[in-house]
Amino acid sequence: METLHLVTNAVTVIFIATTMFAAGLGATLPALRAILADLPLLLLALSANLVVIPLLGWGVAALFGLSTAPFIALVLVASSPGGPLGAKLGMVQNGDVVAGAAMQVLLATAGSITFGPTVNAILTAAEVGGGVSLDVAALVRTVAVLQLVPFAVGLVLRRYAPPTARSWHPVAVKVSNVTFMIVLAGMLLGSWHDVVALLGSRALLAGFVLSVAMFTAGTLLATGSPVRRTTMGGVAAVRNAGPALAAVGIAFGNQQAVLGALAAVLLSGLAAAVPIAALLSRGRGGSTT
Structure with missing residues (x-):
């Protein structure tokens, strides 16, 4: 099982990068500038992801009456925007990939x-769990290395070596x-026992909702x-x-109950998001770049 986790972690790094x-590679500087200069879009996206969705996580956890571990997991997930799968869902739904990737990194x-x-x-307002203290600098470095740098390298290639970018883009995809x-x-193989353990609870449904x-x-x-x-x-x-995994390790001592609930919430969330994106792709000829 330890080997599976190591392999999955290594492949995850490759996937994100x-x-x-x-x-x-599929972006252009003018298109990117247009996204970042769209103040209404930026303000709405920041409000949705940094304020509205964390409150939704709290509300869904309370609505389903979740126990401590899944309650914490749902709040951790809702409070952590910018997952690299967001850019991938833009590709899956043949959406505005440039806007999605730029917003995801931001x-x-x-x-x-x-x-x-x-x-x-x-968690303090809900009187659940304890205080959470994380190394912000380490989180920012992780985002920069795994997400911002590869995106910038691809963007530079697209700008200064278009033929190379066009030939490499299909391979990268x-x-x-x-x-x-x-x-x-x-994720499924490594966490199936934790997911199965939660089948009788409302955690999986809460993550889906x-x-x-x-x-x-x-x-x-x-x-x-x-x-x-x-x-x-x-x-x-x-x-x-x-950040959610870091919080489990730092603030909750890698409690297996919280780790299992986190895996269950993430997987049930993907079970909702991926089919929605696939459904939206119908009738769209290709990604908007």
């Missing part, structure tokens, strides 16, 4: 700073697709065409597991 690299960077205080405030499937399989609610909130709190709005929904629906 190649997904962001492929997004950069949210991951902002979330690495807001995650700790947000989780601490919610294929590697991203293959590693995506391996990561999903690794939260993912649908996050997709909806991200779509509604966005501007632009329907394609761009649903891309923002996909970015909002999948969260950044890194």
Whole structure:
């Protein structure tokens, strides 16, 4: 099992880097500047992901009357925006990949700073769990190395070596697709016993409902065409597991109950988000870049 975790972690790193690299190869500086200069879109996306969705996580956890471990897991997930799968869902739904990748990196960077205080405030108000203290600098470095740097390298290649970017882009997308499937399989194989243990609880349903609610909130709190709005929904629906896992280790001593609940919430969330993205892809000829 330890070997499986090591392999899954290694493939996850490759998946994140190649997904962001492929997004950069498919982007252009004018298109990227247009996204970052869209103040209404930025404000809505930041509000949705940093304020509305964490509150949704708290609300869903309370609504389903979850016990301590799944309650904590749901709040951790809801409070951690910018998961690299958000960029992948933009590809799956043939959405606005440039906007999705740019927003995902921005949210991951902002979330690495807001995650700790947000989780601490919610758990304190809900009188669940304890204080959460995380190394913000380490989280920012992780986002920069695994997400921002590959995206920037791809963007530079697209700008200064277009033929190379065009030839490498299909390969990067294929590697991203293959590693995506391996990561999903690794999560299922490595956490199946934890997921099975929660089948009698409401944690899996709560994770599924939260993912649908996050997709909806991200779509509604966005501007632009329907394609761009649903891309923002996909970015909002999948969260950044890194800070959540760090919090489990630092603040909760790697409690197996919390780890198992976190895996269950993440997997049930993907079970909602991936089919939605696949359904949206119907009738769309190709990704918008």
